[in-house]
Amino acid sequence: MTKYGMAISLGKCVGCGACGLACKTENNTEFETNGRKYNWADFYRTTTGQFPNVNYKVFPVQCNHCTDAPCVEACPVTPKAMFKTDDGITMHNDERCIGCQSCVVACPYSNKDVITESVQYSNISFNPIGVPTQDFYNNETSIINGCTSSPKETATLAGAIPPDKNDYTSDEYNDVRPSGVTEKCYFCDHRLKVGENPYCVDSCPAGARVFGDLNDNSSEISQLLAQNQNKRFKNNIGEFLEPGVSGTNPNVYYIGDFNSPYFINNLFAKEIKKLHIYPNPVRNDATVEFDLDKASPVSLSIFNIMGKEVRKVFVNKNCQMGKNRLKINVLGLSVGTYICSLRTNTGLMSGNIVVTR
Ligand code: SF4
Ligand code: SF4
Ligand code: SF4
Incomplete structure (x- = not known):
């Protein structure tokens, strides 16, 4: 049976952020607001040392589509709103979600509020009940009054919120999430269904991301992981799982190191x-x-x-x-x-x- 996963070669990653931008446009995610990031593809960054010997590292992060996903375990509704698909994706059903955020609390890579909880990212974000999603596009203020369009005018002219909306149809998830539900990376399920890679993979100019079937020994990702030492994140504060420790069994792997001199x-x-x-x-x-x-x-x-x-x-x-x-x-x-x-x-x-x- 297929088990999807991703391998990110940190030695190839140039930290350009193309994957993050690509994910935002592909999946119509919101701007960060009130401690909620809505970045399904995000980054964990470290800066160490003192000038002039400063070392800066970037780690692209996203939902790890964990095999033993605690977010799924914690979801209280039946059938579960957060669930595993047969091909290993941790999927979310917008209709069944009651917005309790138990998944956010259970996920070691997520926090309800990244600002007050002092973390750099959260894999799951919540759309508060009663607050319109993509609220930016309800704003009628122009940057230059009488000269530039307001967000609302732009959205009205484009006939969509957000104005560059990518439509995808699914029984599970909406192309723009409603209020009162959580949301996160679906491994671009809508693209996989038509034989395409996740957009963060195809948009990486450095070819740092490889996506595929971890259960197929001949797949590029399996070969890559077999030939290279790799590691997986343990949480969203930059710690990696010790060798031999499985944690939640994340299926996003990291090879090498950012700016690796060896590479x-x-x-x-x-x-x-x-x-x-x-x-x-x-x-x-x-x-x-x-x-x-x-x-x-x-x-x-x-x-x-x-x-x-x-x-x-x-x-x-x-x-x-x-x-x-x-x-x-x-x-x-x-x-x-x-x-x-x-x-x-x-x-x-x-x-x-x-x-x-
Ligand atoms: S990273 Fe978090 S949201 Fe993603 S599958 Fe693992 S526990 Fe669930
Ligand atoms: S917020 Fe939704 S997906 Fe998360 S645990 Fe509650 S019902 Fe399940
Ligand atoms: S797999 Fe798709 S949804 Fe997930 S981070 Fe990449 S572009 Fe975003």
Whole structure:
């Protein structure tokens, strides 16, 4: 039976936040308000040391879709509003939820109020009873009176709240959650159903997230976890489970470490060297020049700063050991900054490219 999970390679993560933004747009989540975050994809950050020897780390976080999910155990309604699907997703049913927040209290990664309880994130958020959700879009105040639109005007003109609403239909969950229920990451169930990855996975310009079936030994995620030491969060205050300790059996795994010198110095630099894109800024054609330590198939894609892949330039193009030059064409891309991402089977290097006219 399928058991979905996610592996996040911290050595690849650049902390850009593209996954967080992508999740917000894909799942119509609200802005943070009154200690409730509504960030189904969020971040745990640490800063240690003293200037100039400061060490900053970013850990992308989300619901861990725990196998032994205490949020499910705690949910008092029958049938449960918070429940496990056959493929391992911790799912939430908006209709059955009575808003008691027992799940929030039971989840080691959630708090009712992240401000008063001094935590950085909460996997589950609550929509208070009697308070309209997406209340920002009921605001009739313009930033510049008589010049810019108010949130309400924007939503009215767009015919939706939020104005960029992504519609998905499901018997379990609504595309915009009502008042009086909890909400959290569904592993983008609506995308899985049509054969797509979770959006945070597809939007990561660094390719740091891998999603798949943990029960399939041949899946990319299983192979990745078999070949690399990994760890899982124990709670939302930055502690990891000790090796051999299962905790709630979270199914989101972390490989390596953010800004890992080993990864940068050995894996990236050995595989791909001296990525150089010229001319930059570019109007039409540019050359991507790089050195490889050994002959390897190379894939090259261009991502926008939201993390969306906007052009697949090459897929598994055989490249020689030593210097390689690949031509890219940016015609059709609007003016702006993009990320040019070069991958081999085991290495990845990215560089910015500015498109001008
Ligand atoms: S992380 Fe929290 S909300 Fe998600 S499955 Fe585990 S206990 Fe439930
Ligand atoms: S808030 Fe909803 S999902 Fe959470 S425990 Fe209560 S009824 Fe269940
Ligand atoms: S799997 Fe989907 S819902 Fe969950 S954090 Fe990623 S984008 Fe958000």
